[in-house]
Amino acid sequence: MTEQNENGDFFLKYRNETLFNDKNSIVQCLKYFDKDNDQSLDLNEFEQLLKSLFSHNGNSYQIEMAKIKAMFDFFDSNKDGKIQLIELENFWFKIIKPTLFPKNALLIVDVQNDFITGTLSLTNCPSKHNGAEIVPIINNLIDTVPFETIAYSIDWHPADHSSFIENVNNRKLAENSPIKENIKTFDSVIYEAYPNVLQILWPAHCIQGTNGAKLHADLKQVDAKTDSLGRSVIYVYKGCLSDIDSYSAFFDNCRLNETSLHNDLKKLGITDLYICGIAADVCVAYTSMDALGLNYRVIYIQDGVRGVDSDNIKKQEINLVNNGALLIKSKDVYDMVGCKDRRPELAYATFLSLARSNKV
Ligand SMILES: [Ca+2]
Ligand SMILES: [Ca+2]
Ligand SMILES: [Zn+2]
Structure with missing residues (x-):
């Protein structure tokens, strides 16, 4: 599941909030992963960044290329196939931050x-x-x-709770209730008061x-x-x-x-x-x-x-x-x-919810 990451745990030092929020840290990050020195991250360089970010004690998690590409494309706002500093800044605060500073x-x-x-x-x-x-x-x-x-x-x-089988005769069943007679524990009914919700009938509890x-x-x-x-x-x-x-x-x-x-x-x-x-x-x-x-x-x-x-x-x-x-x-x-173990799945879920609300 994991492989030794050649960059070690690059992000560990950024688990200091002051350092993290310093804009120069984003510049340093770009510099570090920009292996061909073109002031931007191509897909391969971005992949290396993700591997360093999503790791357990310096061992990278495997991330499917389709997911890497989806995040890359989303944060590549000007669609030039590269992540520039301003785009990395967006990724820094939207994805890296919750990864390094979960509460x-x-x-x-x-x-x-x-x-x-x-x-x-x-x-x-x-x-x-x-x-x-x-x-x-x-x-x-x-x-x-x-x-x-x-x-x-x-x-x-x-x-007198409506979820108790003992109380089933105390309320009116709705026309669309799937069961109306010989009702037993664990059956589902619909009460007139809430015609859109199935109520499973449990023994009285709690x-x-x-x-x-x-x-x-x-x-x-x-x-x-x-x-x-x-x-x-x-x-x-x-x-x-x-x-x-x-x-x-x-x-x-x-x-x-x-x-x-x-x-x-x-x-x-x-x-x-x-x-x-x-x-x-x-x-x-x-x-x-x-x-x-x-x-x-x-x-x-x-x-x-x-x-x-x-x-x-x-x-x-x-x-x-x-x-x-x-x-x-x-x-x-x-x-x-x-935060020694940082899972890509959690960041990917955050990314998907950003993508859904289209908040770039
Ligand atoms: Ca580059
Ligand atoms: Ca770009
Ligand atoms: Zn209950």
């Missing part, structure tokens, strides 16, 4: 008793997963990785104030006041409205109401979200998709999630990758947060 948060989705040992335990779902297995993995990340922020999401339902809604007792809860790494802590409550469910930690399932999460992360300047928790194919997947839509760089920790249905977990993971998320293992997190 990282660990987002722990719904690691709550009811999903582990309670009424909606994954052990009773098709996957038969044991959610408790991820607790030591997450704790190890909390203990060892210098994230800027630790965020916990909490499914937090009123007792009712506000109950033991089942508490975070798993062994999960570390960082206290921002005493944390030796000085991290900030966010709690976000979701699914709090009776009539509409919320799988994502950002929005309800109709995207009518936004939680506090995006605002809190924005205030802290967070760019990168390392996402783990329960359930991989439901709340983790929905949260990750919304995070991508909000232009976060999304890193999904595969061994830090457990889910409802193994096939659906795989399907959701493919969907996330296709939308720009990076799937990694928890052992990779430390070097990535420390």
Whole structure:
């Protein structure tokens, strides 16, 4: 996957914000990679720059030529087949900057008793997963990785919530509901109040104030006041409205109401979200998709999630990758947060979102 890069880790010294923001640094960068001294980077020289930028301890990641070319063409504003200083400056601040200066948060989705040992335990779902297995993995990340922020999401339902099978007779079903009689757990219905959204019916779970809604007792809860790494802590409550469910930690399932999460992360300047928790194919997947839509760089920790249905977990993971998320293992997190390991996929996702909004 990686090869020794002939330029070593050229960009490491630019992880100093003052030096990075000095315009002379861009001049130096151009000079360094401009091997034929024509004051611009051709495609080959640009490729060498990318190989130095996207590397792990000086070993370059392979990047497909089509992707290199796509970025090259995008930043070559005057379309002369070369990247001049002014074009490199644009690349410097749009792509290199977030690569060298990510602000990282660990987002722990719904690691709550009811999903582990309670009424909606994954052990009773098709996957038969044991959610408790991820607790030591997450704790190890909390203990060892210098994230800027630790965020916990909490499914937090009123007792009359519309997602509970126990409450199915309390609301009017819509004309277009796929099932209207003999409704069972895990069936999907449509309620009249929200005619555009399928509601899966779960066993009652995570009712506000109950033991089942508490975070798993062994999960570390960082206290921002005493944390030796000085991290900030966010709690976000979701699914709090009776009539509409919320799988994502950002929005309800109709995207009518936004939680506090995006605002809190924005205030802290967070760019990168390392996402783990329960359930991989439901709340983790929905949260990750919304995070991508909000232009976060999304890193999904595969061994830090457990889910409802193994096939659906795989399907959701493919969907996330296709939308720009990076799937990694928890052992990779430390070097990535420390910026020793810089992945091209994350920058490419940023590039695609720039290209979509055509912000050159
Ligand atoms: Ca050149
Ligand atoms: Ca040009
Ligand atoms: Zn729920």
